[in-house]
């Protein structure tokens with residue numbers, strides 16, 4: 001994207017991998033580096049996107065419809081929030097983006113990779129994350145975390161109710177994408193103690209701040 005000065009960071013991982021624990025903390029660390037930061041999420045991030053999120057997480061629909069709605073929400077988000085923020089020079093910290101569609105809809109649900117690539121090109125071909133932190137844990141660990149959250153009264157959404165094999169497939173796609181794009185991805189073993197995860201994240205932010213890859 002021409003004229004862009006901000007950084008676009010995305011957070012990814014299977015449900016229960018622990019990424020959401022770090023979102024607000026990461027935002028404070030980016031601010032401490034002296035940058036304005038916009039924290040946002042997908043599906044969601046705009047008024048329409050949040051309405052679509054409620055459908056996506058709770059209503060039954062075909063897998064193709066799911067992928068299409070993800071990209072409809074994403075188009076609003078990119079145009080209304082992400083591009084303007086990057087153009088201002090802000091850093092954008094986004095909890096999930098298109099890697100999640102490849103992982104969940106293609107890997108998990110068998111939607112065509114070629115169709116999703118075409119949608120990606122249309123919706124945000126020239127607006128890609130500079131850095132993606134992939135929080136990685138074996139599905140057995142994430143499942144335990146989700147069960148604990150549910151025992152405290154949190155209702156699982158449609159995706160969180162998927163079988164363990166679904167999350168194995170989602171994780172495999174995430175790891176394959178990280179292997180294919182080592183410049184963009186930083187894979188974090190999210191089973192480590194919180195302090196160690198945060199130290200790694202701190203290092204990765206410093207690397208980006210020092211002028212690491214710009215798209």
Ligand code: TMP
Pocket residue numbers: 015041042043057070095096097098099100101102104105159160
């Ligand atoms: P969250 O719980 O991390 O906010 O994510 C909501 C759910 O949406 C999560 O189960 C993953 C799913 N999802 C997809 O299936 N495809 C996508 O493209 C995105 C952004 C999220």
